Amino acid sequence: MNPRTVVVTGVGLITGLGIGVEDCWAGMLAGLSAVRPISTYDPTPLTARLAAEIDDFEPLNYLSKRTLRTVNRGDQLAVAGARLALRDAGLPENDELGPRTGLFLGANKEISRIDSLIENLQQVRRPDGTADLQALGEGSRTIVPPLFYVEGLQSASLFHISQIHGIRGVNAFFAGTADASSNAIGRAMRAIRRGDADVALAGGSEDATGWWSMSKMDSLGVLTPDNGHGAAAFRPFDTGRSGAVLGEGAAILVLEERERALARGARIYAEVSGYGAGNDLASPPKPDREGTGVRVSVARALDDAKIAPGELDYVVGHGSATRLGDLSEAHGLHAALGGERTALSVIKPQTGHLVGAAGAMNAAAAALSVHHGIALPILNLDTPDRRITGTTALDLVRGTVRETTIMHALALGRGLEGQSASVVLSRAS
Secondary structure: OOOOOEEEEEEEEEEOOEEOHHHHHHHHHOOOOOOEEOOOOOOOOOOOOEEEOOOOOOHHHOOOHHHHOOOOHHHHHHHHHHHHHHHHHOOOOOOOOEOOEEEEEEEOOOOOOOHHHHHHHHHHEOOOOOEOHHHHHHOHHHHOOOOHHHHOOOOHHHHHHHHHHOEOOOEEEEEOOHHHHHHHHHHHHHHHHOOOOOEEEEEEEEEOOOHHHHHHHHHHOOEOOOHHHHHHHOOOOEOOOOOEOEEEEEEEEEEEEHHHHHHOOOOOOEEEEEEEEEEOOOOOOOOOOOOHHHHHHHHHHHHHHOOOHHHOOEEEOOOOOOHHHHHHHHHHHHHHOOOOOEEEEOOHHHHOEOHHHHHHHHHHHHHHHHHHOEEOOOOOOOOEOHHHHOOOOEEEOOOOOEEOOOOEEEEEEEOOOOEEEEEEEEOOO
């Protein structure tokens, strides 16, 4: 029996460019960027003080006041992204979706909201500045917010989305960076292929611009210190690149078995035709110089999609704009594609690096590019790195959008510890 065909019928996006797929896609086409100086708190102690923050997001448009007490901002974005994806797919938002609907999410969530906890912990500090653990134990019920641990559960968004929409089918949560949401989409596709589900929501969310995430990533040295350049500081594959800029957001796709989608007259963006994963096995946060994980994941995804390297028209790359990261990615792609000339874009200079949601954001952009026949340009690519353009066959898209027929596109997501996951999006037949 041949595996079932899986298609994308809905896209839910929330980024600094806007709320909803229409606003985000329009911003990408217009060459806009959400990168700017951080405005929601004082970033002075940080080396990197740029981010792509979201304006005008009202969580009460998507969650009840009661639910809002048990989720952090990343979970709020996930719930909102799921609702927007269902709306875009023309599926019911308020009905019970049942046991034939699955849910697969990825994120880099580590902790609850800790602002109130930090304030309360001042109560257990002795006059000399040391911590009084006995006082903490005696007063923990008033010092630690009662829902602190529930709110901090990594997979909280999986529960809340399932509860709101009555999703009772196969589900999984993937913890990590960009690879996490790429793997979520790939695993959702496989679940539908083999008949475990007919529909699945898949993607990721991230509140990466908050001070906790910023301070953590800032200490790793992967963020650009070029604060004075503003939106132009994020420069993937450029000789002047110096690191990434973080962004917050969510990217959730509705995947559906093709015959079911056709029967209800759904709009189909693209087919999810292939998925593969690999690992560099290099000491983090530095990637393998030859991009071994990228090469393995891309080769496996193409094999899964049953297409040759020369049939791939377009890549939405990871492009973190670190010195070694972009170079290793280019080498891995070149090796996997056998030196075939392939167009490459990176959307992070527009949305910021969405960390756990970055892989799903790339998959959403790839699906939209296939659907509309448009390859997006890499912003701020003024002087392409000759070590990439001179030694690989990658065609870095520059300047303005490129209108072209895209039969097969690949979306790449890389993790901080060498993980790599690739998803192939094909023009629906």
